[in-house]
Amino acid sequence: QSALTQPASVSGSPGQSITISCSGTNSDVGGYNFVSWHQHHPGKAPKLIIFNVSERPSGISNRFSGSKSGNTASLTISGLQPDDESDYFCSSYTSSRAYVFGSGTTVTVL
Amino acid sequence: QVQLQESGPGLVKPSGTLSLTCAVSGVGVSSAYEFWWSWVRQPPGKGLEWIGEIHHSGITNYNPSFKSRVDMSVDESKNQISLHLTSTTVADTAIYYCARGSYYTWWNWGQGTLVTVSS
Numbered sequence: 423q424s425a426l427t428q429p430a431s432v433s434g435s436p437g438q439s440i441t442i443s444c445s446g447t448n449s450d451v452g453g454y455n456f457v458s459w460h461q462h463h464p465g466k467a468p469k470l471i472i473f474n475v476s477e478r479p480s481g482i483s484n485r486f487s488g489s490k491s492g493n494t495a496s497l498t499i500s501g502l503q504p505d506d507e508s509d510y511f512c513s514s515y516t517s518s519r520a521y522v523f524g525s526g527t528t529v530t531v532l
Numbered sequence: 533q534v535q536l537q538e539s540g541p542g543l544v545k546p547s548g549t550l551s552l553t554c555a556v557s558g559v560g561v562s563s564a565y566e567f568w569w570s571w572v573r574q575p576p577g578k579g580l581e582w583i584g585e586i587h588h589s590g591i592t593n594y595n596p597s598f599k600s601r602v603d604m605s606v607d608e609s610k611n612q613i614s615l616h617l618t619s620t621t622v623a624d625t626a627i628y629y630c631a632r633g634s635y636y637t638w639w640n641w642g643q644g645t646l647v648t649v650s651s
């Protein structure tokens with residue numbers, strides 16, 4: 423199972439919106455609405471911010487939103503804040519009854 | 533709150549067995565039917581890789597890439613999960629994470645533990 427494709431890095435200024443893409447195939451992202459996004463500060467436990475493509479867990483800011491079109495899922499962070507500077511990775515359930523992760527994206531707040 | 537903590541030897545010799553435990557606090561490993569417990573790893577400079585998952589009933593679901601080498605178990609009395617990976621090579625050097633899953637995502641993760649396979 424190949425990893426999902428994410429841009430290596432995305433940057434934006436405070437207050438701006440940025441979008442991170444997560445490209446897969448119709449055997450994973452395109453085939454199921456089980457795409458998740460996690461925020462991960464290196465050395466710390468990853469934190470779930472989006473599940474089921476666009477749902478937010480309790481306590482997650484509505485500045486984080488998710489969507490999907492075809493085989494590509496997206497995470498948008500609006501009103502970018504310095505605290506948003508982190509690594510982000512996507513994941514998807516697959517037709518092999520397994521899970522696959524994205525390659526990870528580093529978000530930099532300029 | 534739910535916390536997970538991985539532990540185990542940081543160094544394993546090639547061809548040896550990598551054994552890790554994940555201590556769970558704040559929730560019982562079998563307190564909800566929908567809980568599945570996963571192991572995920574990240575080799576240096578690479579992306580995350582799902583190793584597999586175990587239900588508290590003992591049902592397992594392994595990544596085919598590891599199927600012949602991996603074994604997971606649940607110890608309800610100690611409230612912990614275990615991972616055993618046999619026939620290790622340097623390619624198994626990675627940060628290993630445990631995570632609590634349900635409904636096709638992971639709600640809680642440990643901070644991870646680095647395991648180096650080297651002679």
